[in-house]
Amino acid sequence: MPPMAAAQARAAMSSLSGFPEWLPAGRIIEQAFIDALRTTFELHGFAGIETRAVEPLSQLTSKGETSKEVYLLSRLQAEPGELEADPAKQLGLHFDLTVPFARYVADNAGLLTFPFKRYQIQKVWRGERPQEGRFREFIQADIDIVGDGALPLHNDAEIPLIMHEALAGLPIPPVTIHVSNRKVAQGFYQSIGIQDADLIEVLRVVDKLDKIGPRAVAAELTETVGATAEQAERALALATITGAEPEQVRGAVLEALQGAQPSELLDQGLDELTTLLATAARRRPGALIADLKIARGLDYYTGSVYESFMAGHEDLGSVCSGGRYDSLVTNGKRSFPGVGISIGVSRLLARVIGQGLVSVTRPVATCVLVAVSDEEHRAVSEAVSQALRARGISADVVPSAAKFGKQIRFADKRSIPFVWFPGADGEADSVKDIRSGEQVEADAASWAPPQEDLVPRVIAGQG
Secondary structure, three states: OOHHHHHHHHHHOOOOOOOOOOOHHHHHHHHHHHHHHHHHHHHOOOEEOOOOOEEEHHHHOOOOOOHHHOOEEOOOOOOOOOOOOOOOOOEEEOOOOHHHHHHHHHHOOOOOOOOEEEEEEEEEEOOOOOEOOEOOEEEEEEEEEEOOOOOOOHHHHHHHHHHHHHHHOOOOOOEEEEEEEHHHHHHHHHHOOOOHHHHHHHHHHHOOHHHHHHHHHHHHHHHHHOOOHHHHHHHHHHHOOEEOOHHHHHHHHHHHOOOOOOOHHHHHHHHHHHHHHHHHHHHOOOOEEEEOOOOOOOOOOOOEEEEEEEOOOHHHOOOEEEEEEOOOOEOOOOEOOEEEEEEEHHHHHHHHHHOOOEEEOOOOOOOEEEOOOOHHHHHHHHHHHHHHHHOOOOEEEOOOOOOHHHHHHHHHHOOOOEEEEOOOOOOOOEEEEOOOOOEEEOOOOOOOOOHHHHOOOEEEOOO
């Protein structure tokens, strides 16, 4: 691991486990990633929002197995009765951005224009065991499209393709988005005789295939869920199906039924999945691949589901995920079906910084350090720095009027590429590139650094 990457990784894993803190270079990378994502999202017509950090506990725990992950909010000196046992009166920090977004849409339905396309880049909190790529406080970046009453199927392809474009614009290894459809899985299980009451549990067990392996999944399906050995075998056969060619995927699913009649739900799911694959093959070949072991853990997904893996770093797990939800958002009178996908930005950064996959050209924004000949002439140096800043060139003035050699070393230690020397006794100013040693006359009203030196740049590393 490169020295800077190692230092960044140590800084991220602060003494308070699970709450990452980056050194300045890491923060520049983080901001560059966020800016790049935001730019792509806005190019595709998404509007940025930010929701509050807290939601009623009842809202946070209404979908999915999340109760153990929610941090409750309370005051140190709470008034009697303030810490109510009623979940409707307790507040918790949001553990993702989808649940608060659902509430936001319901609250503002009369003010939004549908379909509503939003992006949201914000911190979330989860009370889970910290480990590599998993934090208790981290940044997520979400995009969602929500309709009023209905949402056309083409949005199920739009969302992962936009996210793939956003990820392709980052200096990271290629990412492939794996897709499936909850209707395919549920319809398949119905077709082989698994009871409707057991479908969610079967999905949950099969979703663990990569973690515990096929034997353990088969054992759990038979011993815990109550499936027969034959049903477990067919479920595993479905989970091994992958591919990008729509009709090959359809054929493999029907073959895995081993003669069982496909249910109406299975047919519907296959139509949706193959349409999504065909759209992806036309628009961004190689971006999406069917992977029918994907089910997604949260039970609010109702159709398409997505997980994504970075080439050479599959051990990290999914770097972004999401899916279709038809009944998560409602205000009692209207329903707002949606589809979305989310990147764990901090999770991704921890890997690419920690392994030196990205680096920065310098760890500070400052492009020019203006030297000071002596304290009596500091105002001259301050005027130079102000003139440079007015033209969009980041400049700072050296903190003390030491010998010029020491001032140059000060700039070098901070990786500031240029040192500016105000002219004395009517002489012209000059600026020195301390990397090459080249020094030229310069005027603060017209001089500009090379474009590549104007601001720090994030580049692919050697890791």
